[in-house]
Amino acid sequence: VNSKRKPSLHHLFSLNGKASFLWHCRVDKDRSAVISDTELQQALSNGTWTPFNPVTVRSIISMFDRENKGGVNFNEFAGVWKYITDWQNIFRTYDRDNSGFIDKNELKQALTGFGYRLSDQFYNTLIEKFDRQRKGQVAFDDFIQCCIVLQRLTDVFRRYDTDQDGWIQVSYEQYLSMVFNVV
Numbered sequence: 001v002n003s004k005r006k007p008s009l010h011h012l013f014s015l016n017g018k019a020s021f022l023w024h025c026r027v028d029k030d031r032s033a034v035i036s037d038t039e040l041q042q043a044l045s046n047g048t049w050t051p052f053n054p055v056t057v058r059s060i061i062s063m064f065d066r067e068n069k070g071g072v073n074f075n076e077f078a079g080v081w082k083y084i085t086d087w088q089n090i091f092r093t094y095d096r097d098n099s100g101f102i103d104k105n106e107l108k109q110a111l112t113g114f115g116y117r118l119s120d121q122f123y124n125t126l127i128e129k130f131d132r133q134r135k136g137q138v139a140f141d142d143f144i145q146c147c148i149v150l151q152r153l154t155d156v157f158r159r160y161d162t163d164q165d166g167w168i169q170v171s172y173e174q175y176l177s178m179v180f181n182v183v
């Protein structure tokens with residue numbers, strides 16, 4: 001019934017000029033001047049009634065948390081907000097049928113648009129890995145997570161694939177270093 005609900009920031013931030021006020025009142029619930037994972041998670045919607053993927057929340061917070069304080073301050077939060085809004089626009093662009101989910105074909109179009117060249121079979125693997133709700137397609141939060149992980153893994157691979165032919169040969173310890181860069 002609610003599959004048509006669109007991902008949103010719960011309309012917290014529709015008024016730019018009021019962002020600071022709203023930030024203090026609505027997102028930073030404990031008034032600590034730092035937005036924690038839990039506080040951000042509560043401010044976000046994935047378009048379904050399930051809680052926003054905590055792994056995605058952690059990925060985003062750690063991306064903007066420059067001092068490793070386990071959350072983001074007001075300035076950093078502006079970056080978080082823009083990042084999520086950008087993803088929201090991307091998600092809406094590729095959710096062609098407006099279903100509130102990205103299915104395999106939509107994912108293929110999105111990732112191809114980002115420059116990835118992946119086989120049809122690998123898209124099944126991606127959906128299987130990131131479809132937290134077991135619907136055969138991915139919600140907003142899982143879509144972001146899929147793209148973040150794919151980009152991290154690709155970046156590490158590229159560092160080793162110096163001739164850019166899509167093949168690498170790595171030793172055991174190089175392999176461990178590659179994995180440590182991602183996990």
Ligand SMILES: [Ca+2]
Pocket residue numbers: 028029030031032033034035036039
């Ligand atoms: Ca707080």
Ligand SMILES: [Ca+2]
Pocket residue numbers: 094095096097098099100101102103106
């Ligand atoms: Ca869709």
Ligand SMILES: [Ca+2]
Pocket residue numbers: 160161162163164165166167168
């Ligand atoms: Ca190579």
